Amino acid sequence: MWRFVDAQIGRKPQSSPSHDGQKTSVTSSSQQLLERFLSNPVVMAQVEQLLSGRTRDIHLKGEIRRAFEQRSWRSAASIIRSWMVFVILLDLLLLALSFFLLSRDTALAITAPSLVIIPAALGVRQIWKKRRPDRALGSALLGGMAVILLCVCWMGVAAGGPLLNRYLHVMLSVAITGVVIFSIPFRQTVAIAAFAVSLFFATQIAFSTESVGMILFGVLFFGSGMAATVLGRRTMNKLAYKAFLLELRDRQRLSDLARSNRRLEQLSKIDGLTGVANRHLLRERLEDLRQAGGTVAILMCDIDDFKALNDHLGHLDGDRCLVDVARILTNFTRSELDCVARFGGEEFLVLLPGVTEADAMAVAERIRAAVAAAAHPNPLSRVTPVVTISIGVAVGSTTLPDNVLQKRADVALYDAKRTGRNQVRLWIPALDSRNALYNVA
Structure with missing residues (x-):
């Protein structure tokens, strides 16, 4: 199942008027699921067991994972939609600058791949506007990212010469920012990173005039940076899981405390001998x-x-x-x-x-x-x-x-x-x- 991470536990949800009904429904479903967990001793025992171990060994499964997904869905979707808008604006900015800084032929050559990026990003943004099946969301994001990265490489090939490496670096930067901020399953994070590094290597081999040694050095250099970023993303995921588990445990303790307080309040109003009111x-x-x-x-x-x-x-x-x-x-x-x-x-x-x-x-x-x-x-x-x-x-x-x-x-x-x-x-x-x-x- 799709696991959304980086949920800011307890944060007041932000919503737009056009999606209030849907977001309220998601919140209500999440709250009901959490409340059911608090009264389930088996689930809470699993929470305690996960928290007793090391953070890096935390893996959410079953009902706990589903609750985490529902809880973090809105923040994850909001980040992805915002990132797609950022890509569109960056793309338009680079296209506009190319007509001022590059030759007309070069600017015209990169126009086609630049314009392809816009519908790809808008498509991903549209799909992520509401909760859909996990496979649809994951496929849309990976497909959109692949198109965007390919178009950036296409722009570099079209520009040619020293601009090839510039656009390849932009492509890697786009992939890295996505890896850092996307709250998605770890395997899909790895897929984006691997695709970006592979695309960098393939483009260099096919179109670069540099030696094979320099190309391999570049792949090793950028690949190492990408790997470190992926590991950092994994650590962020684990911390988000732990924050969610801590919230569940804290909610249970607060619930127990509230029940105890209510019980004490009731006892303070009941005659201890006869059980009637005092x-x-x-x-x-x-x-x-x-x-x-x-x-x-x-x-x-x-x-x-x-x-x-x-x-x-x-x-x-x-x-x-x-x-x-x-x-x-x-x-x-x-x-x-x-x-x-x-x-x-x-x-x-x-x-x-x-x-x-x-x-x-x-x-x-x-x-x-x-x-x-x-x-x-x-x-x-x-x-x-x-x-x-x-x-x-x-x-x-x-x-x-x-x-x-x-x-x-x-x-x-x-x-x-x-x-x-x-x-x-x-x-x-x-x-x-x-x-x-x-x-x-």
């Missing part, structure tokens, strides 16, 4: 409901004679009682809408958004009956020898001043306690004067 999360839910508007019912629940249970049966049995009550409260509420929170030692608060007084009373009564039916022992209870619960209910607008509904639910709870426990009481204005506990606006 006061911190309760305040957040109340604030969310206040911003959303509407009505909410608050159920203030208190386990009857819980201190007697703790003192007589011990704290472990008391903890089991709290867990059982929390489970019952959760079972009788809507998991995605309601909120069950531990408000104090044996007190729980339940939020029921968007319900009427009748609905809230029905839920509270079902909770009270279920707690009594669980028959958790409480031998010293003043109500019955099993655990019971008293509930105060208040229903009102979420726009009421802070804690008004909670205070009303607390007043109703006190009335349930005062009148015998194991009861459900709905707050009504008369309870405020009857209990004389709170002065609620």
Whole structure:
């Protein structure tokens, strides 16, 4: 598969309006592939294994290589298209200068090969405007490079004399710049370099007046430089691979850290014993409901004679009682809408958004009956020898001043306690004067 290298990991993509849809699609596909890797322990183990070795031994295969290709495609294509524009401009500049600096016959002789370069470069540029099959992209680039290099040699042959070597040097310079900046598979880099050196040698043998020794010396000299450039390109490829692997590992660590932070944040809002919300999360839910508007019912629940249970049966049995009550409260509420929170030692608060007084009373009564039916022992209870619960209910607008509904639910709870426990009481204005506990606006 085609491997594009030199991707600048994490760089904000540059796009033109005419290709925004395509580039967004490529980016989305790349991001989805990367995210899938982060959750795949086998792939991440391969990443760690590759990073544990030497940089020069890194070889990307399979899914990792495909992700790298998708990630680096746009930058590689942009470089190649820009380079083709540079070749066209350089070609036109040299052609224009030839009419000023060379004889008319010589200038006319090099015009034909010079003009052939333009459609060849434009063809490669057009093909590399969008993602195509790897074979099509590779064939277009190698074919375009071959035509360009051949035309430069043709210009040298047409000019003849000392200009032959000048154009051959230009041809080698064009090949070297391509080798340096093209982010393409290493085997294709070698193909471009080998073709350029072979073309230099063949042209010298066929048309140069220099001795064979000087020609071989030139081939050895320029061939050595080209080989060094190719090796440098290979090192750049390896460094790009390593940068990609490091990004994958860093993304995984950041993802793990983010999950840990989310988990810690969730734990900070959950009661450690019962698993329901704590006061911190309760305040957040109340604030969310206040911003959303509407009505909410608050159920203030208190386990009857819980201190007697703790003192007589011990704290472990008391903890089991709290867990059982929390489970019952959760079972009788809507998991995605309601909120069950531990408000104090044996007190729980339940939020029921968007319900009427009748609905809230029905839920509270079902909770009270279920707690009594669980028959958790409480031998010293003043109500019955099993655990019971008293509930105060208040229903009102979420726009009421802070804690008004909670205070009303607390007043109703006190009335349930005062009148015998194991009861459900709905707050009504008369309870405020009857209990004389709170002065609620």
